[in-house]
Amino acid sequence: MKKSLLILFVFLAQFTILSGQEIEIPKDFKIDPVNKKVKDFPDEFNNSSPLSARITVSYIWINGTVNKYRDLRPERKRFFDPDADTPNEQVSEKRRSENLNSTISEVIMYHDSISGIITQYKDSAFSIEYFEKTNNKWWYLGGDPYNSFSDCRKQFFQYASSFLSDLRRAEITAIVPKDTVQFNDFLKTKAYNPKEFLIKKLKEHKLVMYGEIHRRKASWDFCRQVINDKQFSKYVGTVFMEMASHKQSDIDKFLTSDTLNKELLLDVFREYMLFGWVDKGMFDFVMDVRKTNQNLPKNKRIRIIAVDTPRPFSTFNSKEDMRKNDDQFDRNEFMANTILNYLKITNEKRHAFFIVGTAHICRTLKSAGNIIYNSLPENATYSFFTHSPVTDNHMDIPLRIRHGVFDYALENAGNNPIAFDLKNSPFGKEPFDAFFSEGSGSFQDNYDGYIFLGPLDSEPNGELLLDLYSDKFIKELNRRLGFYNTNIEKDLKSKDSSKESVIESILKGYSQRKWDYLPPLKETGLNNKPK
Secondary structure (H helix, E strand, O other), rough: HHHHHHHHHHHHHHHEEEEEEEEOOOEEEEEEEEEEEHHHOOOOOOOHHHHHHHHHHHHHHHHHOHHHHHOOOHHHHHHHHHOOOOOOOOHHHHHHHHHHHHHHEEEEOOOOEEEEEEEEEEOEEEEEEEEEEEEEEEEEEEEEEEEOHHHHHHHHHHHHHHHHHHHHHHHHHOOOOOOOOHHHHHHHHEEEHHHHHHHHHHHHEEEEEEEEEEOOHHHHHHHHHHOOOOHHHHHHHHHEEEEHHHHHHHHHHHHOOOOOOOOHHHHHHOOOOOOOEHHHHHHHHHHHHHHHOOOOOOOHHHEEEEEOOOOOOOHOOHHHHHHHHHHOOOOHHHHHHHHHHHHHHOOOOOEEEEEEHHHHHHHOOOOOOHHHHOOOOOOOOEEEEEOOEEOOOOOOOOEEEEHHHHHHHHHHOOOOOOOOOOOOOOOOEOOHHHOOOOOOOHHHHHOOOEEEEOOOOHHHHOOOOHOOOOOOHHHHHHHHOOOOOOHHHHHHOOOOOOHHHHHHHHHHHOOOEEEOOOOOOHOOOOOOOOO
């Protein structure tokens, strides 16, 4: 009998059978069954263990005490949460009962630092909540609903290592630099005029990659200064840009035509995203390339190559058409292969300039820049990071890179635009924290050069390409939005579909400051500012 129980125990330690489906428990995961209702636990704030933290989350939901929520969250994520003085929510009796009678099924541990807790609400209503451990306390990361117990497990098994990587990265980047004088000393002797510095790199390297933040006036103004410099066309024959590749023939036609056709270029921008691409700085940059070309011999003109995936929105007839088009491609691989194939076959002896969203050239990500960097000979490429707040693709992050130390050093250096090499610099050796949830290593592991365009506190917002919204394009937007059972009036809260009303609605949400969500540098609270 004892032998039979031992065999059964060993079997259950490796597999769980649910609805006839075997789920293997991977190595490094430990499962502790709970199988108790929330109401069986006391209502108290306690995050000394994953289970107690999970119960605390439940009672916050049950009581509507959303002002306590942030106290259970990692410090780096608290700005997403309600303020401490937020009034309690009104909780319906149905919701209270559902949460009180929900069953905490099990606690899953991963490397003693990450935990997932599965809760069952109804027969086909489950959730997996995630927690991380720091300073001997457990902090709530969020959760996901699923229709089955096994789906919750699969989710946690798949993503636990990512949660652990994020935690380890957070522990490293949370450390504020102590020797801050070194940043000032470096800038006194190793900082250069950014335009001259970039052109020098274009002369020395086959491909220079410039990481930009979208819709950023300061960045596009700088790039326009660079291409309007007479030396640019001497060293550069090709500019690769984040534009839809199916519009390449129209881009070529726009650049080579003796007659200026702004509508042709506007249609290129209308075809890039669902709502079109409303970045006037980028539009003006392309206009300047055409203007530069008018003063150059035909064999010395600059070509713009669109390297992003095709986006023929005007040909789509359903949401499914859009999805199928997107599913065909990995954007970073597509951009990298487009550039590498062009460089392989072109007769152009001059070098190339790649302007793209900064994450697309980050070397510790599976980015286009990383693929290119590893495919070309050593020293063939050079990549630039442009100074910014901490960024994320989906939300505004009110944090400064390296806790504001970089900003203070640049302010002490005069707050004038400058550029410098990252390798072996105090800036380059710092842990990379420019992206809120991505990237690893140091700044010099990810980029070769750093460009400071000016203080973030006073940086103006990017200008909107309002010429995009012709009557014809607004009609096309309504057709596209119809795939999602909406229209431009509902989506933009516009009075009607007239050009005037659409533009008025767009301008309502426009801020004059680029980083209006970022607290002023003087409020950063850094105790050891560079002297």
